[in-house]
Amino acid sequence: MNTDKELIYAWDAYCGWCYGFSKTIRTLHENHPELPLTVLSGGLFIGDRSHSMxxxxxxxxxxxxxxxxxxxxxxTAYQELLKEGSFVMESNSSAIGFNVLRSLAPDRSIYLASAMQHAFYYEGLSLSDPETYRKIAVDNNIDPNAVVELLKDPSGATAAREDFTKVRNLGVNSFPTLLLRNGKELISLAGTMDIEELEERLARTNLEQDTTAVFCSIDNKKGC
Known part of the structure; x- marks a missing residue:
């Protein structure tokens, strides 16, 4: 494994474009076991950016x-939430939940991120509810009691804040963002939902400088 290169994926559990990108990023990860993948929560809906649907x-x-x-x-369950409109998307809780899951199964972080988004966007489950993480844990052969206990531990909130800081330090303010770290160089691979095009971009990373596209954005306050 070439440790000089890694993929860095900045996402948010309440980002619809990240949900759409979920299959593509999983496929890329499976196609390139030689590239370590770091998954970081971006904090799309935190503080005064956290609002109802x-x-x-x-x-x-x-x-x-x-x-x-x-x-x-x-x-259907998600569509009902969307139609009713009062559900509040709050990324701090989802980032804590993701960090708890990731801490127990770090080699499956991208699959756990996908499981969280399926829970919300397909099953209509709240990512602030410990029972949602219990279900995800059971479905992914992780000790559900350990997950629920860790959700109460302050370390989860600390890890979530650390993710947000890392994402900001990378200069990321839109999601999904996929970066390739090649030594000290960071190359954006974002801008497409298509695995074939993404593979082409990865293959010519020595020529790609900046292909960033805004999907779910903090700066433009559109959410996603």
């Missing part, structure tokens, strides 16, 4: 486009 009227149209481009399916 009804506060983002563009979400239904965005979801249609995500489905068209990626084939991602938004479940």
């Amino acid at each position: 009804g506060s983002f009227p563009h979400i239904p149209e965005a979801n249609k486009r995500i489905s068209q481009l990626t084939g991602a399916e938004f479940g």
Whole structure:
């Protein structure tokens, strides 16, 4: 394994474009076992950016486009949440949950991220509810009691804040963002939902400098 290179994936559990990108990033990871993959929570909806789903009227149209481009399916239970509108997307809790899962199965972090997004976008489950993580743990052969206990531990919140800081220090403010670290150089591989195009970009990383595309953005306050 070439430790001079690694993939860094900045995502957010409540980012619809990340949900759409889920299959692509998993496939890329499976195609390139030689590239370590670090998965970091971005903190899209934290503090004064945390709002109810009804506060983002563009979400239904965005979801249609995500489905068209990626084939991602938004479940009935999620659609009901979206229609009702009062559910609050809060990324701090989801980042804590992800860090707890990741701490117990670090080699499966990208699959656990996908499981979280399936829980929300397909099953309509809250990523602030410990019972959601219990279910994810059971489904992924992780000790559910250990997960629930760790959710109460302050270390989870600390790890979440550390993820947010790392993402900011990388200069990332939109999600999903996929970076290739090659020594001291960081190369953006974002801008596509398509695995074939992403593979092409990875193959010519010595020529690619910046292909960033904004999907779910902090700066433009559109959410996702």
